Amino acid sequence: MSLRLESFGPLRLLNAAGEPVAFPEKGLLTLCYLLDRPDRKCSRRALARFLWDSPGNPDIMANLRKMISRIQARQAELGVELLAFTATDVRVRREAFVADRSELDTLASTDPLDVLRRLLSLLRPDFLAELADQSTGMRAWVSGERSRHMAILIDAVKQALPQARSRADIGLIKEAALRIFRDAPDDENIRHILLQAYEAEGSLENARQLFESRRPDLRNALDVGLDLQALKEVRRIFDAGRATPLPAAPRLDSGIVLKATPLPRLVLLPPAEAGDAGFLPMLSEALIEDVTIGLCALNSVSVVAPHTAVQIARHADRQGMILRHSISYVLHTRLAAGSGPPSLFVQLVYAASDEVIWAERFSLEKYDLIADRREMARRIAKELSAQIHQNESVRGAFEANPAAYHSYLLGFRDMKRLSLPDIRRARKAFREALRHSAHFSPALAGLARTFLMEWLLTARGDAELIRLAEDYANRAIVADPSLASGFRQLGVAKLYLNDFDESVVALKVAEELSPHYADGIASYADTLVHASRPADGLAKIDRAISLNPLSPAEYLWTEAGANFALFRYGEALDAIGRMDDRTPADRLAAACWAMLGDVKNARLYMRKARETNPDFDVDRWLTLVPFKETWQREQYREALRKAGF
DSSP states (O other): OOOEEEOBSSOEEEOTTSOEEOOOHHHHHHHHHHHTSTTSEEEHHHHHHHHHOSTTOOOHHHHHHHHHHHHHHHHHHHTOOSEEEOSSEEEEOGGGOEEGGGHHHHOOOSOHHHHHHHHHHHHSSOBTTTOOSOOHHHHHHHHHHHHHHHHHHHHHHHHHGGGOOSHHHHHHHHHHHHHHHHHOTTOHHHHHHHHHHHHHTTOHHHHHHHHHHTSOOOHHHHTTTSOHHHHHHHHHHHHHHHOOOOOOOOOGGGOOOOOOOOOOEEEEOOOGGGGSSSHHHHHHHHHHHHHHHHHHTOSSOEEOOHHHHHHHHHOTTHHHHHHHTTOOEEEEEEEEOSSSOOEEEEEEEETTTTEEEEEEEEEOOHHHHHHHHHHHHHHHHHHHHHHHHHHHHHHGGGTTOHHHHHHHHHHHHHTTSOSHHHHHHHHHHHHHHHHHOTTOHHHHHHHHHHHHHHHHHHOSOOHHHHHHHHHHHHHHHHHOTTOHHHHHHHHHHHHHTTOHHHHHHHHHHHHHHOTTOHHHHHHHHHHHHHTTOHHHHHHHHHHHHHHSSSOOHHHHHHHHHHHHHTTOHHHHHHHHHTOSOOGGGHHHHHHHHHHTTOHHHHHHHHHHHHHHOTTOOHHHHHHHSOOSSHHHHHHHHHHHHHHTO
């Protein structure tokens, strides 16, 4: 019997007439899986883990025995042996059938366009597109195979590009690029190919709609206390003001040429413990090398070689080395193997502003790392690529204006210090940035932040500062609603306007837009504390600190406030004690000492707070500080009075 195994789209077995042949699905999966292995076989136990391994499925060997029995019975009915079983192993009988996946290895032609056409026909549907109920190992394998197929297709597109001449050739290139875009919308080269192909067809509007369709849809998120009509009008004016002509497309008879653009440089620093002896450091270092290799296959980032990365990690002047090698992004890694399971903490930092863009923790338990190392490497590489692309889209607005970019970075740096002179210096820098680029969303959000911090530090209740903060936050959202920073500042402004529900929603949008944006999560935590949800606030600030372990002072200030509201005064003082500059929290420290009955320390911090703000009045201040429930305001009033305010 002539049989064909199809795995692109639905998984099925076909006879010579192209009709489906019944066969156990797990048996078909086994055929697919074993085709990948060099010796076309594996042990029974390894196959059982691949097919069923999960915490809720302990008796996987019993499942395997039942499957083998069904397969053997069906093979006897068909009169063909596709899978051979021994007491210990399972082997595929490759000569008994043909497989569509084998075509990936047999595509050979002198015409790159013909190869691309045949490859696109094969890869148009996803590999195992309708597969359900997958084990962890199976999901990793399927994902890895799909990534491999896309890499083959990308290479075929690159080979075919110089040969594209006719309109039909352009259509083929575009169709292949669209297939890749479906899985990798952030690939700049693919977007560029699509742009030129659409322009060659005279349909640039279709390209714009395609790219816009992959941006986050914030229409529902915006409908929370914002003046949508006003925002739409400002957006219309802004769009008209920033319209720029698209680059001219090349002539059809000249082929399509990829635009060469400088790539951001990324260095992956191995854990400091990687040089130590032992199993865990060795495997963690291997994982980082796997990530590096995966990133080297991308066209969107330039990766520093592992040898140089090790030298940078060990150098006394690490920051100087990063600048010297023109590195844009740094992935810091750290091993954690305390009382809990061992893990690898990774943190992506934008070198120019020292801003944490993304962070995650990965299990390094021996079984997980050995079994899932390549899947973990793929996940890390994919996330790094996406986060860098998103950050580069923000930074791109300054590529043609170094003066504006420089001013923005100066303001960002000054905002890290919680003092009025630094806040006002940052405001001046942000305004200078906007003088060069009037609609740069991060600078608009930065300005909003300066007004909020001045309102908080002066404790005078200046309503104009909050109004300005809200206005600039809305402008930042209008300028770019895909960025979290504008929603973050709007949420904080709404908090100080006592709009607790709107504040929470705006900050929730910020978190959804950028789940690893530590500063945004810290602001969310502060709002939850003031909304009389201190336990939720403490959980959020713990998350922010885990993303940004060398935390700025305001994170710790929020942690202290959450603990104070939970009547955990000692823990609040511990958080204040970890602040580099404790001056902004002197008032809270005085309140904590007072509630602990330590009058001497309470008076000491009360006098320090008075030196900074001699006009401070408890009752007036408490009318301005947003607390959703009365108990929280009265707790603070009692503590301040006991401290001597």
